[in-house]
Amino acid sequence: MLDVSALSGASLKTVSRVVNGAQGVTPGLAEKVRTAIAQLGYRHNQGASSLRSRGQRTSSIGVLLHDVANPFSSAMYRAIEFAARDRGVVTLAGSLDGDPERERHLVMELVERRVDGVILMPSSGDHSYLLDERRTGTQFVFVDRPPAFFDADSVLADNRVGAARATQHLVDVGHRRIAYLGDSVDIVTARERLDGFTAAMSEAKLVPDPQLVVTDVGDPDRASVAMERLLDLADPPSAVLTAQNLVTFGVLHTLRDRRLRHIIAHVGFDDLPLADLLEPGLTVIAQDPTRIGRTAADLLFARIDGDASPTRHVVSDVRLIVRGSGELPGPFAS
Amino acid sequence: MLDVSALSGASLKTVSRVVNGAQGVTPGLAEKVRTAIAQLGYRHNQGASSLRSRGQRTSSIGVLLHDVANPFSSAMYRAIEFAARDRGVVTLAGSLDGDPERERHLVMELVERRVDGVILMPSSGDHSYLLDERRTGTQFVFVDRPPAFFDADSVLADNRVGAARATQHLVDVGHRRIAYLGDSVDIVTARERLDGFTAAMSEAKLVPDPQLVVTDVGDPDRASVAMERLLDLADPPSAVLTAQNLVTFGVLHTLRDRRLRHIIAHVGFDDLPLADLLEPGLTVIAQDPTRIGRTAADLLFARIDGDASPTRHVVSDVRLIVRGSGELPGPFAS
DNA sequence: CTGTTAGCGCATTCAA
DNA sequence: TTGAATGCGCTAACAG
Numbered sequence: 001m002l003d004v005s006a007l008s009g010a011s012l013k014t015v016s017r018v019v020n021g022a023q024g025v026t027p028g029l030a031e032k033v034r035t036a037i038a039q040l041g042y043r044h045n046q047g048a049s050s051l052r053s054r055g056q057r058t059s060s061i062g063v064l065l066h067d068v069a070n071p072f073s074s075a076m077y078r079a080i081e082f083a084a085r086d087r088g089v090v091t092l093a094g095s096l097d098g099d100p101e102r103e104r105h106l107v108m109e110l111v112e113r114r115v116d117g118v119i120l121m122p123s124s125g126d127h128s129y130l131l132d133e134r135r136t137g138t139q140f141v142f143v144d145r146p147p148a149f150f151d152a153d154s155v156l157a158d159n160r161v162g163a164a165r166a167t168q169h170l171v172d173v174g175h176r177r178i179a180y181l182g183d184s185v186d187i188v189t190a191r192e193r194l195d196g197f198t199a200a201m202s203e204a205k206l207v208p209d210p211q212l213v214v215t216d217v218g219d220p221d222r223a224s225v226a227m228e229r230l231l232d233l234a235d236p237p238s239a240v241l242t243a244q245n246l247v248t249f250g251v252l253h254t255l256r257d258r259r260l261r262h263i264i265a266h267v268g269f270d271d272l273p274l275a276d277l278l279e280p281g282l283t284v285i286a287q288d289p290t291r292i293g294r295t296a297a298d299l300l301f302a303r304i305d306g307d308a309s310p311t312r313h314v315v316s317d318v319r320l321i322v323r324g325s326g327e328l329p330g331p332f333a334s
Numbered sequence: 335m336l337d338v339s340a341l342s343g344a345s346l347k348t349v350s351r352v353v354n355g356a357q358g359v360t361p362g363l364a365e366k367v368r369t370a371i372a373q374l375g376y377r378h379n380q381g382a383s384s385l386r387s388r389g390q391r392t393s394s395i396g397v398l399l400h401d402v403a404n405p406f407s408s409a410m411y412r413a414i415e416f417a418a419r420d421r422g423v424v425t426l427a428g429s430l431d432g433d434p435e436r437e438r439h440l441v442m443e444l445v446e447r448r449v450d451g452v453i454l455m456p457s458s459g460d461h462s463y464l465l466d467e468r469r470t471g472t473q474f475v476f477v478d479r480p481p482a483f484f485d486a487d488s489v490l491a492d493n494r495v496g497a498a499r500a501t502q503h504l505v506d507v508g509h510r511r512i513a514y515l516g517d518s519v520d521i522v523t524a525r526e527r528l529d530g531f532t533a534a535m536s537e538a539k540l541v542p543d544p545q546l547v548v549t550d551v552g553d554p555d556r557a558s559v560a561m562e563r564l565l566d567l568a569d570p571p572s573a574v575l576t577a578q579n580l581v582t583f584g585v586l587h588t589l590r591d592r593r594l595r596h597i598i599a600h601v602g603f604d605d606l607p608l609a610d611l612l613e614p615g616l617t618v619i620a621q622d623p624t625r626i627g628r629t630a631a632d633l634l635f636a637r638i639d640g641d642a643s644p645t646r647h648v649v650s651d652v653r654l655i656v657r658g659s660g661e662l663p664g665p666f667a668s
Numbered sequence: 669c670t671g672t673t674a675g676c677g678c679a680t681t682c683a684a
Numbered sequence: 685t686t687g688a689a690t691g692c693g694c695t696a697a698c699a700g
Contacts, residue, residue, distance in 0.1 A: 001694070010671095011671045012695090016695060026670090047392065048693035051385065051677065051678090053676085069405070081427070110424070112380045272608060273608065279612075346679095346687085347686075347688085363685090387680070387692085
């Protein structure tokens with residue numbers, strides 16, 4: 001910037017004004033400055049700039065997700081990135097893979113870089129440590145899972161209602177022995193989905209067979225193995241609800257390998273990219289990652305802009321997408 | 335940091351030393367400093383730090399992709415993020431959506447934030463503008479598509495060989511009327527794939543029917559429409575090669591809707607998440623996004639570390655994954 | 669409308 | 685081993 005000042009003959013401050021598009025610079029002088037900038041290939045240094053001004057804002061936010069490559073996560077990230085771009089804000093993205101330690105570490109890395117805010121899909125079950133991090137002025141918004149021991153905005157899907165709707169759908173088709181495969185109940189989201197399942201079963205005057213409720217299968221392999229076991233029971237399920245997309249993945253493989261995809265009814269929580277091209281198509285409870293991302297970004301930017309109103313907890317609707325697998329009658333149909 | 339200094343009684347410089355884990359601080363003093371840091375909830379400011387030191391390094395890199403939510407891109411991003419984490423480097427990710435202007439804009443945003451380097455899947459066909467950007471010290475590595483009018487490292491899939499292998503596979507099955515659907519030939523990658531197709535056809539002493547070669551369908555909808563037209567020809571193709579995953583997507587839909595998935599042979603370029611669960615499974619030429627991402631990150635970090643050796647162009651192998659769709663005999667088989 | 673001075677938070681001299 | 689001064693690139697506050 002000093003070089004630009006020297007070459008253009010304008011003072012340092014005037015160059016700064018031109019760079020920042022500030023009011024009140026004679027067009028002629030401004031033009032000289034711009035020429036010098038182009039000639040020297042000068043590039044504004046946002047880091048140095050934000051050190052001194054704009055209340056230390058860096059125009060950057062962090063997005064920490066379970067796994068950036070998960071289709072649900074990446075669709076959400078896309079929406080956040082889109083919202084951020086409108087404001088000239090860049091986004092840093094990281095994956096936590098369910099590791100609480102990595103969550104803390106990456107949050108710290110982001111805070112040390114003074115991002116204006118963080119959108120967090122948490123991997124830990126205790127966010128009290130964020131009280132310290134917030135002192136730097138960093139704002140936090142939670143997605144997919146709620147904050148624990150910490151007060152912050154959140155955007156969550158309606159897990160309970162979604163799981164209940166899926167369950168009821170299977171009941172309506174005529175199923176009685178419905179299996180549930182999901183994540184550990186230590187994860188709030190997973191617990192809510194299980195609650196939704198249980199509630200819908202009760203509603204239908206059905207008692208879930210404990211054998212058919214499996215709650216510690218968070219990845220495709222374990223889900224696959226668990227499903228095999230259920231199918232080997234003397235009295236196997238006629239329908240299955242998979243409470244998460246990786247679980248859905250594993251169960252799809254098992255059903256395909258056993259040639260049961262056309263027989264056992266199946267509803268998955270979360271949509272999958274090629275779900276409509278499967279035979280039969282996969283019936284799912286779909287969240288809207290784009291809307292969730294957009295909402296989270298809006299909440300975050302409002303906080304960054306100084307919104308100090310009470311914490312907001314947005315519940316994002318889910319919807320049932322009927323594609324065939326959830327409408328199968330099961331093995332005992334005539 | 336001033337507050338920490340005051341509370342701990344150590345000088346500013348000593349606090350700095352402790353924060354950076356530098357040598358030669360009495361354990362006792364260091365402990366006092368750490369206590370003060372914890373007590374005050376002090377967080378190191380990387381922005382200010384990099385302004386003064388480490389040759390202005392920010393320990394951040396940018397990753398600009400066609401679309402962060404594309405499964406190929408997000409898998410690659412994951413690998414880059416992983417490599418970066420090992421070095422305590424954070425990654426900024428953005429989507430370009432094929433817009434050259436956005437590419438220039440986002441590159442500038444990253445340079446203004448003084449990222450140490452950028453991994454770029456380009457959307458533009460002229461990168462001479464990067465000569466200016468490189469003056470700030472920012473390093474560039476290209477992935478998926480090569481740089482034009484600019485000298486930089488690159489990691490590309492073996493597009494020509496991949497498309498040729500797919501074509502030959504279809505020829506080996508017995509196909510003669512093979513359709514090709516791909517992106518515009520203005521995109522270097524797309525041109526190479528088309529060249530591979532043409533070369534393999536020649537090799538087999540076949541002359542591609544110009545009607546069956548469609549080169550301006552970059553998204554699912556246009557690919558779908560184009561495929562419909564091909565199927566409506568008096569002499570439709572018995573096999574199809576789709577040169578990109580979004581094209582594959584569109585063609586899959588058309589074939590499914592026409593109940594031709596079990597009849598027309600189909601090989602896709604790029605793998606898809608549920609490709610093995612389709613009926614029949616989708617035969618593909620698969621790139622290895624993880625390896626590509628890892629390689630690109632390694633190249634970039636070497637440059638950031640001062641490697642000034644001649645530009646390297648890495649070609650990443652592709653492989654044929656046989657799953658069923660590519661081995662169908664076509665409609666005229668007895 | 670323009671320039672001067674001071675200082676954001678930190679690390680690099682160099683001296684003690 | 686520790687500390688004081690100096691300045692990284694930039695902008696807020698204040699002159700002129």
